[in-house]
Amino acid sequence: xxxxSETSTVETATGKxxxxxxxxxxxxxxxxxxxxxxxxxxxxxxxxAIPDMGYLHTGIEKSCEDxxxxxxxxxxxxxxxxxxxxxxxxxxLAVEKLLGIEVPKRAQYIRVLMVELQRVSSHLVWxxxxxxxxxxxxxxxxxxxxxxxxxxxxxxxxxxxxxTSYIRIGGLALxxxxxxxxxxxxxxxxxxxxxDEYEELLTGNxxxxxxxxxxxxxxxxxAIALSxxxxxxxxxxxxxxxxxxxxxxxxxxxxFDVPTRxxxxxxxxxxxxxxxxxxSLKIIRQAMKKIPPEGPVRTDAPGIVPxxxxxxxxEMEALIYHFKIFTEGFSPPPGxxxxxxxxxxxxxxxxxxxxxxxxxxxxxxxAPSFINLQALPTLIEGKLIADVIxxxxxxxxxxxxVDR
Amino acid sequence: xxxxxxxxxxxxxxxxxxxxxxxxxxxFRGETTIVVPRNVLRDVAERCRGDKELRFNLxxxxxxxxRYPLEPRFEVNYQLVSxxxxxxxxxxxxxxSGDPVVDSLVPVWPGANWLEREIFDLFGIRFNxxxxxxxxxxxxxxxxxxxxxxxxVEGYRDIPSIATRYTRxxx
Numbered sequence: 001x002x003x004x005s006e007t008s009t010v011e012t013a014t015g016k017x018x019x020x021x022x023x024x025x026x027x028x029x030x031x032x033x034x035x036x037x038x039x040x041x042x043x044x045x046x047x048x049a050i051p052d053m054g055y056l057h058t059g060i061e062k063s064c065e066d067x068x069x070x071x072x073x074x075x076x077x078x079x080x081x082x083x084x085x086x087x088x089x090x091x092x093l094a095v096e097k098l099l100g101i102e103v104p105k106r107a108q109y110i111r112v113l114m115v116e117l118q119r120v121s122s123h124l125v126w127x128x129x130x131x132x133x134x135x136x137x138x139x140x141x142x143x144x145x146x147x148x149x150x151x152x153x154x155x156x157x158x159x160x161x162x163x164t165s166y167i168r169i170g171g172l173a174l175x176x177x178x179x180x181x182x183x184x185x186x187x188x189x190x191x192x193x194x195x196d197e198y199e200e201l202l203t204g205n206x207x208x209x210x211x212x213x214x215x216x217x218x219x220x221x222x223a224i225a226l227s228x229x230x231x232x233x234x235x236x237x238x239x240x241x242x243x244x245x246x247x248x249x250x251x252x253x254x255x256f257d258v259p260t261r262x263x264x265x266x267x268x269x270x271x272x273x274x275x276x277x278x279x280s281l282k283i284i285r286q287a288m289k290k291i292p293p294e295g296p297v298r299t300d301a302p303g304i305v306p307x308x309x310x311x312x313x314x315e316m317e318a319l320i321y322h323f324k325i326f327t328e329g330f331s332p333p334p335g336x337x338x339x340x341x342x343x344x345x346x347x348x349x350x351x352x353x354x355x356x357x358x359x360x361x362x363x364x365x366x367a368p369s370f371i372n373l374q375a376l377p378t379l380i381e382g383k384l385i386a387d388v389i390x391x392x393x394x395x396x397x398x399x400x401x402v403d404r
Numbered sequence: 405x406x407x408x409x410x411x412x413x414x415x416x417x418x419x420x421x422x423x424x425x426x427x428x429x430x431x432f433r434g435e436t437t438i439v440v441p442r443n444v445l446r447d448v449a450e451r452c453r454g455d456k457e458l459r460f461n462l463x464x465x466x467x468x469x470x471r472y473p474l475e476p477r478f479e480v481n482y483q484l485v486s487x488x489x490x491x492x493x494x495x496x497x498x499x500x501s502g503d504p505v506v507d508s509l510v511p512v513w514p515g516a517n518w519l520e521r522e523i524f525d526l527f528g529i530r531f532n533x534x535x536x537x538x539x540x541x542x543x544x545x546x547x548x549x550x551x552x553x554x555x556x557v558e559g560y561r562d563i564p565s566i567a568t569r570y571t572r573x574x575x
Contacts, residue, residue, distance in 0.1 A: 053540070053541070054539075054540065054541040054542060054543070057541040057542065059550060061526075061551060062550055062551055062557060063557070065557075066557050097433050097434075097435075098433065100433060224461050224462055224487065225461075225513060225514045225515060226514055226515045227462060227463050227464065227513065227515025227516075227519075228515075229462075229464075238487065240462075240487050245487075245490050246490070246492070335432045335433065336432065336435075336437070336469070336481070336494075337432070337433055337435065338435060338465070338483055338492075338494065340464070347464060349464060349465050349483065351465065351467050351481065351483070353469045355471075361469060361471075362467075362468075362469045362470070362551075364465070364467040366464060366465035366467075366483070370518065370522075371515065371518065371519070373518075374515060374517060374518045403541060404541075
């Protein structure tokens with residue numbers, strides 16, 4: 001660290017003599033976890049900002065190398081804990097690419113349905129916490145009320161509220177229970193009205209506009225140069241969305257728009273995310289129509305995908321495969337694969353390298369929060385300290401993903 | 405196969421520019437990886453970003469693979485995206501264990517800054533010309549590079565168990 005303690009002075013670019021160093025975090029409530037930012041202040045203006053992280057570093061990538069391909073799925077849940085299904089999907093797509101297997105259409109549509117529900121729930125957490133950071137307490141309570149409904153659906157379908165591990169290599173963990181579509185339907189009917197409510201509370205609110213409009217501007221060229229992706233990039237006017245540009249899991253069959261804005265400030269990012277929630281609901285409605293009532297949710301790949309329970313009881317081969325999958329694992333051919341999905345925060349990429357053994361040689365997560373956070377100094381340097389909080393919120397970081 | 409013809413454009417453009425730019429092209433599962441000699445990496449990267457027919461303007465990811473005990477031990481992979489042309493490409497450079505140094509790509513894509521810091525932190529690869537090569541995830545005083553294959557999963561440090569700490573406090 002270049003800035004050591006609260007009293008030290010540092011050379012400034014502007015040449016001003018008296019600056020103060022403020023240590024924001026790691027336990028500051030608006031940093032959404034344990035992010036520390038060293039702020040050099042000239043009065044109320046930020047001269048320099050140095051983000052410092054690693055407080056939540058748990059070595060997930062190293063741990064993945066010590067597990068079989070299937071075992072590592074449970075670790076992916078814990079990277080971005082607001083988007084566990086999206087992480088499962090990205091990891092499974094990468095391993096499926098490595099293995100060269102296809103997933104049945106029914107499983108692909110259910111994956112899309114679940115991931116889009118997850119996107120809505122993640123954006124709800126973002127909206128609620130961002131609003132509470134800027135002083136709008138009630139929005140937080142409403143957002144968490146609706147998120148609870150999504151988590152209840154997850155519990156019903158996957159058995160878990162958060163760490164679902166539902167998407168597995170070659171398909172899904174289990175057949176969704178009877179009546180899950182009715183629950184989703186109920187939610188999808190209720191949600192548009194609720195989004196209108198949030199917008200009524202915020203979009204025309206003068207305090208909200210005052211805190212977000214014109215705050216945290218970054219040009220589209222700078223955003224691309226700093227490798228930003230997701231709503232932050234789309235708010236700068238670049239319609240880069242993996243679901244459209246590099247479709248995966250049958251997204252090319254769905255009809256949806258990629259919301260963009262050109263102002264590239266906190267308000268524009270808020271508008272993009274709210275519009276994305278509505279688009280997600282659109283995708284969910286289409287997915288509900290597309291999912292066939294019956295059909296396999298796992299691909300037929302003996303030795304990779306666990307066999308049906310029924311077959312295990314009657315077929316010798318299935319029993320042997322089951323035993324081998326859960327003791328030894330399976331060995332993909334040597335090679336490297338990179339799969340990217342659009343997570344609520346941006347491009348979530350998973351790089352998997354295999355050396356032909358049952359354990360991955362290397363698993364790397366291209367964490368969108370980590371890379372988007374890189375732009376934080378650009379957003380806040382030269383601005384007021386009160387805007388720092390708005391800017392951290394607007395990037396939508398999840399520290400579990402930043403530190404991995 | 406439009407994917408392949410697009411890839412050939414990249415390979416042809418780079419070969420036409422300099423015959424030494426590419427040492428190997430790997431095609432695997434629809435992905436293209438171009439292996440680049442270490443000394444021309446930055447030039448190739450600049451070409452990929454600036455060439456009118458390539459325009460890889462977004463550096464999506466950079467990571468490293470440790471193939472210990474094989475040599476060359478390290479592979480540094482850069483995942484590039486061309487937003488205007490909707491294409492992905494992987495640039496790879498191979499480094500030996502004795503001299504794990506490569507030119508930084510921060511001058512080409514400023515977004516490489518933290519990605520290269522992460523690789524330096526976890527693999528111990530040095531990037532020439534990087535403006536701020538410090539550890540990013542591990543503590544500043546950490547010894548070793550944890551994602552190297554010869555670094556044990558459980559670490560080196562001898563941490564006393566909770567039971568011994570408890571008895572020590574009582575006496």
